[in-house]
Amino acid sequence: MNRFAELLDRLTYEQSRNNKLRLMTDYFRRIEDPERGFALAALTGSLSFQHAKAGMIRALIAERTDPVLFALSYDYVGDLSETVALMWPIDPSQRPNATPSLAEVVETLSTLGKAQLPARLARWLDVLDETGRWALLKLVTGGLRVGVSARLAKTAAAALGDKDVHDIEVLWPGLIPPYTDLFAWLEGRTEKPAPRHAVPFRPAMLAHALEETDLAGLAPADFIAEWKWDGTRVQAVAADDGPEKMQARLYSRTGEDISKSFPDLIESLRLPGAIDGELLILREGRVQSFNVLQQRLNRKTVTGKLLEEFPAHLRAYDLLVDGDEDLRERPFAERRTRLEAFVKRLNDPRVDLSPLIPFTTWDELIAARADPASAGAGPDADAVEGVMLKRRDAPYVPGRPKGPWWKWKRDPMIADAVLMYAQRGHGKRSSFYSDYTFGVWTAGENGDELVPVGKAYFGFTDQELREIDRFVRRNTVDRFGPVREVVHEADQGLVLEVAFEGLARSTRHKSGLAMRFPRINRLRWDKPPREADRLETLEKMLQSIEQRAGRQNQMELVVK
Amino acid sequence: MRPEDILVPTPSGVCCKRGDFHIDPTRPVDRALITHGHSDHARAGHGAVLATQETLDLMRLRYGENFAGTTQAVRYGETLTLGGATVSFHPAGHVLGSAQIRVECGDLRVVASGDYKDRPDPTCAPFELVPCDVFITEATFGLPVFRHHDAEGEIAKLLRSVALFPERAHLVGAYSLGKAQRVIALLRRAGYNAPIYLHGAMDSITRYYQSRGIELGELRLVRGTDKAALAGTITICPPTAMKDLWARRFPDPVAAFASGWMRVRARARQGGIELPLVISDHADWDGLTATITATGASEIWVTHGQEDALVHWSQSRGLKAQPLDIVGYGDEDDEEAVAEATESDAE
Numbered sequence: 001m002n003r004f005a006e007l008l009d010r011l012t013y014e015q016s017r018n019n020k021l022r023l024m025t026d027y028f029r030r031i032e033d034p035e036r037g038f039a040l041a042a043l044t045g046s047l048s049f050q051h052a053k054a055g056m057i058r059a060l061i062a063e064r065t066d067p068v069l070f071a072l073s074y075d076y077v078g079d080l081s082e083t084v085a086l087m088w089p090i091d092p093s094q095r096p097n098a099t100p101s102l103a104e105v106v107e108t109l110s111t112l113g114k115a116q117l118p119a120r121l122a123r124w125l126d127v128l129d130e131t132g133r134w135a136l137l138k139l140v141t142g143g144l145r146v147g148v149s150a151r152l153a154k155t156a157a158a159a160l161g162d163k164d165v166h167d168i169e170v171l172w173p174g175l176i177p178p179y180t181d182l183f184a185w186l187e188g189r190t191e192k193p194a195p196r197h198a199v200p201f202r203p204a205m206l207a208h209a210l211e212e213t214d215l216a217g218l219a220p221a222d223f224i225a226e227w228k229w230d231g232t233r234v235q236a237v238a239a240d241d242g243p244e245k246m247q248a249r250l251y252s253r254t255g256e257d258i259s260k261s262f263p264d265l266i267e268s269l270r271l272p273g274a275i276d277g278e279l280l281i282l283r284e285g286r287v288q289s290f291n292v293l294q295q296r297l298n299r300k301t302v303t304g305k306l307l308e309e310f311p312a313h314l315r316a317y318d319l320l321v322d323g324d325e326d327l328r329e330r331p332f333a334e335r336r337t338r339l340e341a342f343v344k345r346l347n348d349p350r351v352d353l354s355p356l357i358p359f360t361t362w363d364e365l366i367a368a369r370a371d372p373a374s375a376g377a378g379p380d381a382d383a384v385e386g387v388m389l390k391r392r393d394a395p396y397v398p399g400r401p402k403g404p405w406w407k408w409k410r411d412p413m414i415a416d417a418v419l420m421y422a423q424r425g426h427g428k429r430s431s432f433y434s435d436y437t438f439g440v441w442t443a444g445e446n447g448d449e450l451v452p453v454g455k456a457y458f459g460f461t462d463q464e465l466r467e468i469d470r471f472v473r474r475n476t477v478d479r480f481g482p483v484r485e486v487v488h489e490a491d492q493g494l495v496l497e498v499a500f501e502g503l504a505r506s507t508r509h510k511s512g513l514a515m516r517f518p519r520i521n522r523l524r525w526d527k528p529p530r531e532a533d534r535l536e537t538l539e540k541m542l543q544s545i546e547q548r549a550g551r552q553n554q555m556e557l558v559v560k
Numbered sequence: 561m562r563p564e565d566i567l568v569p570t571p572s573g574v575c576c577k578r579g580d581f582h583i584d585p586t587r588p589v590d591r592a593l594i595t596h597g598h599s600d601h602a603r604a605g606h607g608a609v610l611a612t613q614e615t616l617d618l619m620r621l622r623y624g625e626n627f628a629g630t631t632q633a634v635r636y637g638e639t640l641t642l643g644g645a646t647v648s649f650h651p652a653g654h655v656l657g658s659a660q661i662r663v664e665c666g667d668l669r670v671v672a673s674g675d676y677k678d679r680p681d682p683t684c685a686p687f688e689l690v691p692c693d694v695f696i697t698e699a700t701f702g703l704p705v706f707r708h709h710d711a712e713g714e715i716a717k718l719l720r721s722v723a724l725f726p727e728r729a730h731l732v733g734a735y736s737l738g739k740a741q742r743v744i745a746l747l748r749r750a751g752y753n754a755p756i757y758l759h760g761a762m763d764s765i766t767r768y769y770q771s772r773g774i775e776l777g778e779l780r781l782v783r784g785t786d787k788a789a790l791a792g793t794i795t796i797c798p799p800t801a802m803k804d805l806w807a808r809r810f811p812d813p814v815a816a817f818a819s820g821w822m823r824v825r826a827r828a829r830q831g832g833i834e835l836p837l838v839i840s841d842h843a844d845w846d847g848l849t850a851t852i853t854a855t856g857a858s859e860i861w862v863t864h865g866q867e868d869a870l871v872h873w874s875q876s877r878g879l880k881a882q883p884l885d886i887v888g889y890g891d892e893d894d895e896e897a898v899a900e901a902t903e904s905d906a907e
Contacts, residue, residue, distance in 0.1 A: 012825060013834050065704065066876065072869045073705045077824050086705035086823065431826060462830070 005135035024156030037178025081137035161186030203398030207405035459519030579645035595674025596658035614657025653687030655738030699865035733799035759797035
C-alpha cells in the first residue's frame with residue numbers, strides 16, 4: 001500500500017503528462033504482480049468492490065475527534081479523505097510495523113461484508129502513515145482523482161512493452177484485474193491475450209471547439225454538419241453471441257459500461273454493429289432537456305417506473321462497425337451512408353438518425369446555428385447545444401485530433417450581476433472562496449435591492465480566482481459557516497459578467513428564475529454595482545425564450 | 561482587575577491604555593511595541609518603537625533609516641516600566657529577534673505571543689514558556705490537520721530529489737525573513753556543503769543573519785550565473801519568483817516550497833508546487849494547544865489564522881476564549897512575497 005500511496009502522492013503534484021507517464025511506467029516496471037495489476041485497476045477505475053460511503057468515513061472520524069474541529073478542518077481542507085488522513089489520531093507507540101499491501105486491501109474489500117468494513121478500515125488507518133491513509137481512503141471511496149485518466153494509465157502500461165495504447169484498449173474489456181496476462185505480454189514473456197470480449201468499446205473520437213473566425217480557413221464543401229444534441233455521448237455495441245442470441249453493451253464516452261442502467265435501450269440493439277450516438281430522453285417523440293436526462297442518469301436503481309417516465313433513446317451520429325466489418329478507416333461520408341442504411345434496417349423507435357443540416361455557405365450554417373428551430377430541428381431546438389462539423393473524408397480516429405471534427409456551440413446569454421455570497425471550494429480550489437452566488441437589482445420595499453439569480457463556480461482563471469478570493473476576504477460583512485456574505489451595495493461590491501445557456505422559471509429561487517450552466521465570463525472591476533443588470537432584463541430574456549417555444553407548439557398544432 | 565483594563569483589542573492591534581502603547585499596530589501610532597520583523601506585524605511610520613535589537617535592525621533593512629521617530633532596543637528578559645505597566649520581551653522562536661511581550665499590571669499578567677513556534681530552529685533563540693493569566697496567541701495553523709513533522713525529514717526529502725535529478729535546478733520558495741535562513745542552516749546541518757544560490761531579494765536579510773553569527777556556509781547570488789552551471793544546485797527564492805520570468809534562467813527547475821501550508825495538498829497544487837516541504841515557523845496544532853495549556857492562562861485571546869477552531873478547543877477545555885478581529889495580520893504571505901518579487905526585479 002505504501003508504494004502505491006507514494007505513486008499517487010507524486011502523481012497529484014506532477015503537472016506534466018510525460019512525467020506522469022514516467023512515474024507510472026516506472027512503477028509498473030519496479031513493482032511485482034499482482035500489486036501493480038491492482039494499481040492499474042485502481043488508476044483505470046476498474047475495481048468493482050462495494051465502495052465505502054462518505055458517511056461511513058465521517059462516522060469513523062466522528063468517533064475519534066471533536067465534531068466542531070472536524071467540521072472546521074474539512075471546510076478548510078476541502079477533501080474528506082485528506083482531512084481524515086491528516087486528522088486521524090495516532091498513538092505512535094501502538095503502531096505495528098506491518099502495513100497491508102494493495103493486493104491485500106483490494107482482495108479483502110471484495111470479500112468483506114458491509115458490517116465488518118468500518119472496523120477493518122479503522123485498523124488499516126491505524127497502521128498507515130498520512131500518505132497511506134489518504135491513498136487508502138481515496139481507494140475505498142472510489143475517487144482517486146490524481147489527474148490521471150484511464151487512458152493515460154493504460155498508455156503508461158503500454159510503454160512497458162513499447163506497445164500502442166490502442167492495442168490495450170481493444171483487449172481491455174476482456175481483461176480482469178490484476179492483469180497478470182497483460183503484463184506478461186507487455187514484458188514479452190507470453191503471447192498477446194486473446195480478446196475475449198465480443199462487444200468491446202472503441203475509443204471515442206472527439207471534436208475541437210470552433211470559433212467563428214476559424215471558418216474563414218475552412219471550405220464548406222469539405223464538411224457535413226449535424227446538430228450537437230444536449231444529451232450524453234454513448235457507444236452502443238452489439239454482436240452475435242451464439243445462434244439466435246445477441247450480446248449488447250452501452251458504453252459511456254470514456255468506455256465505462258453503463259448497460260445495466262439502460263435495459264430499455266439494450267433491448268433495441270438487435271443488429272451487430274457499433275453506433276456512436278447521443279443518449280437522450282424522448283417523450284412523445286420530443287427530446288427532453290438535459291435536466292430530465294440527468295434525473296435518470298443520477299438514479300442508481302432502475303425501476304419500471306423510471307423506465308416508463310424516462311424512456312431512453314439513441315440518436316445515431318456515426319457507425320464504427322457494421323456486422324463484423326470495422327468501418328473506422330472509411331471516410332465519414334461513407335460511414336454516414338452506411339449508418340443511414342443500418343438505422344433503417346434496425347427499424348426501432350428507440351434508435352433514430354441525427355439529421356444533417358443542409359448548407360452550402362457558412363452564412364447558411366451560421367443562420368441555422370442561430371435558429372435551429374427553423375433549420376430543421378423544429379420542436380427539439382431547445383435540446384440543440386450547437387452544431388457539429390465533420391470532414392467528409394475523415395476516418396474515425398480515437399482521441400481529439402485537430403481538424404477533422406469541430407463543435408460549435410450556440411452563443412451563451414450574458415448578464416452583469418453582483419457578487420453576494422462566496423463559499424469555499426473543494427478539491428483543487430479548497431481554501432479559496434470559489435463558489436459565488438450573485439444577484440441582480442429589483443425594486444424592494446426599501447428601494448432597490450439585490451436578489452440572487454444563480455451560483456457559479458467556474459469560468460475564471462486561477463489569477464482571477466486569487467483576485468476574487470482576496471476581494472471576498474477583505475469585504476466580508478457576515479459569515480454563515482463556510483459561506484461569507486460579501487459587501488454588495490450600490491457603490492461597493494464586485495460586478496461579475498455571467499454567461500449562461502438558458503433561463504427557466506423556478507419556484508425555488510426568490511427571483512423566480514434559474515440560470516442554466518452559469519459561469520463567470522469576466523470580472524467587471526470597472527463597473528459600479530448600481531450599473532449591474534436588473535431582474536426585469538432577465539425576465540425579458542425568459543419571455544422571449546418562452547415565446548419562441550410557444551410559437552413552435554402552435555406550429556405543431558397547425559401541422560397536425 | 562480585568563484583562564480589558566490592561567489591554568484592549570482594537571481593529572488596528574492590541575492597545576495598552578495604562579502604558580500608552582500598542583502591540584504590533586497595523587496603523588501608525590505614537591508608541592509601538594513590535595514582536596518581530598515580518599511586515600504584517602512591523603510597520604513603518606510609528607512615533608516611537610520598542611523592540612529587540614534584531615527586530616529594529618530588520619525593520620531598518622526593510623523600511624530604511626527613518627522607519628520610526630525614535631527607537632529603543634530591549635533585551636530578552638529585561639523589565640521596563642511604561643506608565644502603569646511593566647513589560648518584558650521573551651524569545652518566541654519564530655524568526656531572529658522574535659519576541660513574546662509580557663505586560664503586567666497589578667497582579668495580572670498578559671502575554672502577547674506575536675507569532676511563535678515551539679520547535680528547534682538553528683537561526684533563532686528557542687521559544688520560552690512565559691506563565692501568564694491571559695495568553696494572546698496566534699492561530700495560523702490552528703486546525704488539527706496541521707501537524708508538522710521534523711523539518712530535518714523534509715530537508716532529507718529535498719536532498720533526495722536533488723540527487724535524483726542532477727540535471728535540474730531546485731528552486732525552494734521561502735519567505736525571505738526567517739524561513740530562507742532556516743532552510744539554509746538546516747541544509748548545512750544535513751551535511752550539504754555546496755554553494756547555495758540566493759534570489760536578490762534574500763540577499764540583505766541573509767547577510768544580516770550571517771553578521772549575527774549564524775553559520776550559513778557559502779552563498780552566491782543567482783544573478784549572472786550561467787544556466788548550465790545551475791544544474792544540480794539549490795536556490796532559495798521568494799515563492800512568487802518561481803512563477804516569474806526570473807525562473808526561466810534555471811534548467812528545468814523543480815518547484816519546491818517550504819511552508820506549513822504544504823501540509824494541505826490543494827494548497828501545494830494551487831501554487832504549482834512539485835515538491836512540497838512542510839517546514840513552518842509557526843506552531844502547529846499540537847504546539848498551539850500544548851503551549852496554551854502550559855502557560856496556565858485561564859483566558860485565551862486568538863489574534864489571527866484559524867481562530868474559530870482554537871477558540872472552540874480552549875472553551876471545551878474550560879478556558880475563557882475569544883477571537884480578536886484584528887484586520888491585517890496573516891495576509892503577510894501574499895503581500896510580502898509580492899513586495900519581494902518587485903524589489904527583486906532590479907536584477
